[in-house]
Amino acid sequence: METGSVTSNIQTGFPIDQLTKTENFLSLLFYFGLLTIKGETLSQQTIFSIPNEFVKRLFYDFIKETYEETLNFSLNMQTYSNLLEDFAVSGKWEPFIEYIAGRMEASLSLRDLMNSEKAHQVFWNVYLGLNPLYNVHVEKEMNQGFCDLVLEPLLANHPGIKYSYLIELKYIKPSDFEKEDGEEKLQALRLEAETQLTQYCLDEKFRKSIGQTTLKKLVLIFSGNRMVHHSEV
Numbered sequence: 323m324e325t326g327s328v329t330s331n332i333q334t335g336f337p338i339d340q341l342t343k344t345e346n347f348l349s350l351l352f353y354f355g356l357l358t359i360k361g362e363t364l365s366q367q368t369i370f371s372i373p374n375e376f377v378k379r380l381f382y383d384f385i386k387e388t389y390e391e392t393l394n395f396s397l398n399m400q401t402y403s404n405l406l407e408d409f410a411v412s413g414k415w416e417p418f419i420e421y422i423a424g425r426m427e428a429s430l431s432l433r434d435l436m437n438s439e440k441a442h443q444v445f446w447n448v449y450l451g452l453n454p455l456y457n458v459h460v461e462k463e464m465n466q467g468f469c470d471l472v473l474e475p476l477l478a479n480h481p482g483i484k485y486s487y488l489i490e491l492k493y494i495k496p497s498d499f500e501k502e503d504g505e506e507k508l509q510a511l512r513l514e515a516e517t518q519l520t521q522y523c524l525d526e527k528f529r530k531s532i533g534q535t536t537l538k539k540l541v542l543i544f545s546g547n548r549m550v551h552h553s554e555v
Contacts (some may be wrong), residue, residue, distance in 0.1 A: 323381060323444055326460070327360055327371045356380065365473075375457065382451040390447075393431035397422065397449070410455050411474070413485045415538060416552070421548040422449050423542075436547035439493035443470055446542075455480050456487075466527040468519060477533050486532040487523045488522055490515040499545040508543060508551055515541040516555045530555065 333349040340346055346368060351357045358373040372378045389395040405418040426432055426445065435441055443460060450471065451458045459472040471489040492511040498504060519539040522528075529537075543551035 323384070323449060325371050325376060328357075328364055329367045335537075339426050345508065346364070349484050359548075379451065382448050385448045386452065393429060393435075395425065395432055398426055399452075402452070406453050406455065410483045410485060413536060415485075415540060419540070419542065419552060420549075422446070423552075427548045429547070433547045436544065437480050439491055439544075442491050442493060442542075442544050446471060446489070456482055462528075464522040464528055467521050470520070470524045472528070474528070474531055475533070475535055477535070484535055486535045487540060488519055489540045489542060490519050490538065492541070494543065494545050494550070496546045499550065511543055512541055512551060512553065514528040515543075519555050 323462045328348060330345045330348045332352065333346050336346040336349075338377045341350065343473055348357065352359070352370060357370040358378055360369040361369040372381065386442060387510070401421065402418075405414075405421055408414040411416040413544070432445075436442065436445065447458060447460050450456070450473065454476075456473040456475055459469075461470065464472070469488050471487075472493045473487040473489070475483040475486050477483060485503060492515050494504070494507055494511060500505055501507075516539075518543070523537060539555040540549070541553050542549060543554065
């Protein structure tokens, strides 16, 4: 989910008691059509990727259920859907983002997992990916850079969407944030994110893909499992 691909050898067969070995499990996903072959490495290992958007959403749902079962983390999907509609149609992004971030902070079980920018990127990829209105792209190449999260509206199915989003995530260690210069470091991260978003939004191909929707550029900064800053550029 982080990189969009995974490398392994294809196993032609294995006993059921060895299913949890990585190469066996990945081969099983391939045989079930949940992974497809993207290419091959120099050492002739197979590069697998997620075949399409439908299967990607199956993975999102699986990770969501795993969070709920093992980490006691859950969202009220009715609340999620109501906030999402305002997010997409009225551009009211703060309630939607704050709801997910608030649930994340309330789950003490997530505290030890949310210890890097990449961990937050995966988490938000999953929970933004539950929505039916946008394609969510991670580390999308845009204007000679890579935007953390891109929400591209599915206008063919939902022409009523009025807003598109670029999101840049930053992370500051709790130990650094709590120091005297913590606020200074946070502001430096904010400025870095704003500069990146200003660069990404000039990407012509993306501009065409979002049609007449209004583009919003968001900066989210986290420390541990807590959102310590959110703003619009």
